[in-house]
Amino acid sequence: MSKSIHITKRNFKGLHKEELDEQAQDPNSELNQWAKKSALKKEIKKNRKR
Template sequence: MSKSIHITKKNFKGLTKAELDQQAQDPNSELREWALKRAKKKEVKKNRKNEKSS
């Protein structure tokens, strides 16, 4: 099964500051899932760049 995360910035478009703060506190929110996705993408890109340099 794929481990892809299907969350985009569009999921947060139009949310108020209070709603974003509420999602930041919830451990299972889409906002946290998006942050996890961004961290994984950065790590993958960094690893690919290092592999090319070697």
């Protein structure tokens, strides 16, 4: 099974600060999934350069 994460910035673009704060506290929110995705992408890119 693929480990792909299908989240983009559009999923949470335009949200108010309060809504973003709520998503930051929820471990299963789209915002946290996007953070995991971007960290994973950075790690993969580093490994490719080696």
